[in-house]
Amino acid sequence: MSLAIPSGATTAVDTILTSSRLVPVASPTVPRGGVLVERRVGPPLGREEVKLGYHYLLAWEHSPAVTEQAYSGHRTTRVTKIPGSLSLGLAGDLVPVRFHTRFQVIACLLDPARVQTLIDEADRPNNQSLRPHCLSEDAALSTLVRLLADEAENDGASGRLYADSLSTAIMSRFVASARMTPIQPMGVAAAPLPTVRLRRVVDRMGSDLSEDLSLETLAQESGYSRAHFIRMFSAATGTTPHRYLTEMRLEFARELLTSSVKSVTEIAQSAGFSSHSHLTKVFHARFGATPSDYRRAS
Numbered sequence: 001m002s003l004a005i006p007s008g009a010t011t012a013v014d015t016i017l018t019s020s021r022l023v024p025v026a027s028p029t030v031p032r033g034g035v036l037v038e039r040r041v042g043p044p045l046g047r048e049e050v051k052l053g054y055h056y057l058l059a060w061e062h063s064p065a066v067t068e069q070a071y072s073g074h075r076t077t078r079v080t081k082i083p084g085s086l087s088l089g090l091a092g093d094l095v096p097v098r099f100h101t102r103f104q105v106i107a108c109l110l111d112p113a114r115v116q117t118l119i120d121e122a123d124r125p126n127n128q129s130l131r132p133h134c135l136s137e138d139a140a141l142s143t144l145v146r147l148l149a150d151e152a153e154n155d156g157a158s159g160r161l162y163a164d165s166l167s168t169a170i171m172s173r174f175v176a177s178a179r180m181t182p183i184q185p186m187g188v189a190a191a192p193l194p195t196v197r198l199r200r201v202v203d204r205m206g207s208d209l210s211e212d213l214s215l216e217t218l219a220q221e222s223g224y225s226r227a228h229f230i231r232m233f234s235a236a237t238g239t240t241p242h243r244y245l246t247e248m249r250l251e252f253a254r255e256l257l258t259s260s261v262k263s264v265t266e267i268a269q270s271a272g273f274s275s276h277s278h279l280t281k282v283f284h285a286r287f288g289a290t291p292s293d294y295r296r297a298s
Contacts, residue, residue, distance in 0.1 A: 033167030034114030054109035065103035121225035130178035162216030190234035
């Protein structure tokens with residue numbers, strides 16, 4: 001994708017948030033499934049007109065941010081961005097903007113080609129165009145963006161499937177918000193994944209639990225698009241693909257703890273957890289004991 005990035009910028013986020021910096025400083029940039037997310041803090045600043053090759057979401061955090069910008073071709077307007085609110089924009093020319101206060105925000109960039117693919121795969125055709133919004137109230141979308149930012153800052157510890165699922169959900173809700181259409185809860189009126197295809201997906205998960213599976217891989221196994229697969233899998237199992245896979249990994253780890261002499265670190269690797277500490281955290285949340293305590297008590 002071609003991006004116009006100003007001199008001195010390090011990532012595409014610098015195009016829209018001039019002079020801002022990552023929070024925390026060591027926070028990595030992790031693009032997943034056509035979505036790139038970074039948590040940023042910045043001083044009062046002005047940005048000239050620029051061109052951006054991504055659609056974007058800005059999820060405002062911490063304290064109100066006062067901005068001044070010409071929205072939809074109208075005269076310059078001062079707007080206060082309240083924590084928890086969102087700003088939505090489309091790829092292309094961005095008008096100048098000035099921040100009158102310090103700000104903290106999660107910047108989420110979306111690949112327009114991936115967004116269009118999701119639109120094309122929708123259950124019901126909708127030709128309504130996408131529109132930018134200076135302020136949008138969507139608590140669920142704000143939560144999804146925050147979860148993906150937390151996952152990036154945790155170096156993707158929960159794996160590709162988790163991040164891919166979040167990215168797909170973010171793109172779906174971005175489209176709905178940009179169209180200003182009612183957002184339907186995930187899973188409503190979804191048909192369950194047929195038993196044969198469900199078994200194929202579950203077998204793919206269990207064939208190598210150490211593999212960092214992507215949402216795309218499982219969707220291809222099911223024969224449906226990513227968005228359809230998530231809804232149909234949830235309708236069939238009552239849970240998400242990521243949670244289902246995590247449960248399989250936990251059961252496998254629990255079995256190894258009682259039937260093998262492998263170390264907890266080796267078991268974590270075999271079961272598909274990113275580290276000893278990741279397994280310990282998830283295992284304790286599920287079973288109420290650490291892997292080591294569980295092994296001693298068995």
